[in-house]
Amino acid sequence: MAEKKPVKITETVLRDAHQSLIATRMTTEQMLPIIDKMDKVGYHSVECWGGATFDACLRFLKEDPWERLRKLRDGFKNTKLQMLFRGQNILGYRHYADDVVEYFVQKSIANGIDIIRIFDALNDPRNLKTAIDATKKEGGHVQAAMSYTTGPVFGNEYFANYAKTLEEMGADSICIKDMAGLLKPYDAYDLVKAIKSKVKIPVQLHTHYTAGLASMTALKAVEAGVDVIDTAISPMAMGTSQPPTEPLVATFAGTPFDTGLDLKELDVISKYFTTLREKYLASGLLDPKVMKVNVNALLYQVPGGMLSNLVSQLKQANMLDKLDAVLEEVPRVREDAGYPPLVTPTSQIVGTQAVYNVIMGERYKTVTKEFKGLVKGEYGKTPAPIKPAFVKKIIGDEQQITYRPADKLQPELDSLRKKAAQYIEKDEDVLSYALFEQVATKFFESRKMKEMAADTAKYYVNIHEIK
Helix, strand or coil: CCCCCCCEEEECHHHHHHHHHHCCCCCHHHHHHHHHHHHCCCCCEEEEEECCHHHHHHHHHCCCHHHHHHHHHHHCCCCCEEEEECHHHCCCCCCCCHHHHHHHHHHHHHCCCCEEEECCCCCCHHHCHHHHHHHHHCCCEEEEEEECCCCCCCCHHHHHHHHHHHHHCCCCEEEEECCCCCCCHHHHHHHHHHHHCCCCCCEEEECCCCCCCHHHHHHHHHHHCCCEEEEECHHHCCCCCCCEHHHHHHHHCCCCCCCCCCHHHHHHHHHHHHHHHHHHHHHCCCCHHHHCCCCHHHHHCCCHHHHHHHHHHHHHCCCHHHHHHHHHHHHHHHHHCCCCCCCCCHHHHHHHHHHHHHHCCCCCCCCCHHHHHHHHCCCCCCCCCCCHHHHHHHHCCCCCCCCCHHHHCCCCHHHHHHHCCCCCCCCCHHHHHHHCHHHHHHHHHHHHHHHHHHHHHHHHHHHHHHC
16 A cells, blocks of 8 residues: 555635636635634645735725735634745835845734745746745745746756755745646656655645646646645636645545545535625626636746736737737747746736737837846846847846845835835834835725724714713
8 A cells, every 4th residue: 555645735715716717806804704614624724815915905905905814814723824925026016125025024924924935936046035034034934936937948957956946045845836827747747756856845836727737737746746736616716726626635535645625624615605706707707718728828828817918908009909919929028038937027027028019010119117127137037048139139238137136225114114104003004005105005095084984983972872
């Protein structure tokens, strides 16, 4: 009989599943009724914060993301909570000074996060160091993630060596972050074997169902020795989301990889999210299109979120008929720019430049500020060197940056506190302001108005009682 090696499950329904399917619009109110049941399942962890949830809470849901985290922490008494963290970008879209990164990590752990999955869009380890060190200092679990992609410079040796570097930097576990669903089953088997031969720490797999491969990929990864897999409860799985939890739990039942999770308990959770899913479909929030298998992910390496952004940009320009041309242009722009993995923010940078190249009718006739920054090195070191002639074409006589971009950033926290003084009610407010100044300001102003209205109502109630 084979040695038992139970695979562990990270449930993504409270973060990446709804981020991928309904643009991160699940509210805290919709989450809270089911967390008691989720807490009893025995998940390795529940991914519930970070990524786009922070921005969406403030911008669209008019919620305090910190308050959401505290409520989830109160509800999940037995389950580790996990978040996604964009290295030096934190949860925003630019590099922040080290003191902001450190403070954000501190407050994330203080408010309830156990595991921080830290990645960099360029796989530049320098952009992970501050976040890794801060997480270690605060007693959190560092899960260092590799942005998976394919191309001439990427192979099993590249990722295995990168995993070793991350382990040496202090990672407690490694995540293969396959954000576009590109990792094929047998490739996953070989990749996990290669990484496992280099590192002693646990390895986790995160993938997306976009290209229809994810469940098979998870199966082969587990057979190769992966320790944890990301899944989503079935009503919020597949399409651009993760592989469904229940079929994989059933697949491994009675094998050496048995998860130990109870399908009856998962069914209760499934029924709850089925009701929500029907509401999302009825309102139009969940578009059936995102539930379809999209082989373009394999052909063009375009993640689901990036594809929807390209469609939106072309619609605005009244040039949706150019979509195929843009999709064909994306790999060419990516090659020119040193083969960056296509994940936030590089997916948006490369995609937007590809759109400009097509609609202008001439490649690089118009160059975005962000693409120029990518070529210059403002986001870090690209996986492959960019050809000098192309660098010259894009940035002219400006010098490429060879140092860690954040090294030139002055501490920001004190100045941010002064700038946001009129809005700050809680310590964490300065971080919301730091990441999304305009959006956070509107949220703070709205919060103040609600507080004033509540105080007024309370006053009149008290007056009435006195009378």
